Amino acid sequence: MKLINLIIIVCSLVSVTRAQKLPVNDTTYKKWQDVRSPAISNNGGFAHYTIINGTAGNNTLVVLATDKSWERRFIGLANAQFSPNNKYLFASKGADTLVKLVLGTDQQSTFPSKGYSILDIDKPGWIVYRSIEPGNALIVENLSNGKKQRIQDVQSYTASKDWNSILLNRKTNLDSVGRLELLSLSSGRVKNVYRGYETSDYVFDKCGNYLAFTLAENGVKRIAIYNNIGSALHIVKNTNFSGEREWSPEFWQFTSDCTGLLLTSKIGLKGSDESKDVSIWNYNDSYLLSEYKTRELGFREEPQLHIIDLPSLTIRKLVSSDLRIFIMP
DSSP: OHHHHHHHHHHHHHHHHHHHOOOOSTTGGGGOOEEEEEEEOTTSSEEEEEEEOSSTTOOEEEEEETTSSOEEEEESEEEEEEOTTSSEEEEEETTTEEEEEETTSSOEEEEEOSOEEEEOOTTTOEEEEEOSSTTOOEEEEETTTOOEEEESSEEEEEEETTTTEEEEEEOOTTOSSEEEEEEETTTOOEEEEEEESOEEEEEEOSSSSEEEEEEEETTEEEEEEEETTTTEEEEEOOGGGSTTOEEEEEEEEEOTTSSEEEEEEEEEEOSOGGGTTOOOBOTTSOBOHHHHHHHHTTOEEEEEEEEEETTTTEEEEEEOTTSOOOOOO
16 A cells, blocks of 8 residues: 555656646756655655755755645755654754654754664664764664663664664773673663674574674684573684684574574685695686685685574584575575
């Protein structure tokens, strides 16, 4: 139904343009308006689209009720999004202003902000945006009651709908190491996950039990598993992912029963015997530089598929490098 309403709105714009019956030649077609980025609210009651006027920062954002009982136009707004509860439209104005419009009314407000994102978590939803003031403050607002929570020194964040939480990567200018913290959106409480080396590659299970990420420990990337139930962190120790091998994850996914973590990777093997006395030529008798350097360093990539058993934290290889791996959506 939402798609049908959106098609009707776009077609109505086309019909209005045709009704004007402008002559078509090499000058008039350049004046045609270009309509982009159409979207419709979750309940189908409102829609928005952008008219490209040809000048950067001068485009027109059109917000209207799908029954055409209400419409507003704004110049210079971008990145428009409806709230999950169908009450608001948010958009960016320039690089430092967030605009909040109450749908169906003339009420609007602005906030100093460096970008924003809408979290479709719970029925009301949440909006997260950064303050332009020093301190890397992150503001998290409940779109149902307007309650805000301000968290300082946030370098980056990752939201999880399944966990109803936000993972915060925090570090001050005085800190020698960063820290990971978990913000519960329902309670507003923050608890510690990890403090130490640089982290990345965050993935949550769907049961609310396990969080996996990687950490760079003295140049070696290791796997960390956080147990949310017991608030315990474990570092997976395995020779397949340490020592002289350089490892990086390509795909993470927890199993449906949340007892295992599937991961594919490419492991570079250093110092192999293949590096000795290698000369690689093409049909023109010229060196293939990239291939030669790869062989010269004795580095080759092997795709691997493993599973980590979460209760025991043991790793088992499922697919060897001589088989092709397909990732199903």
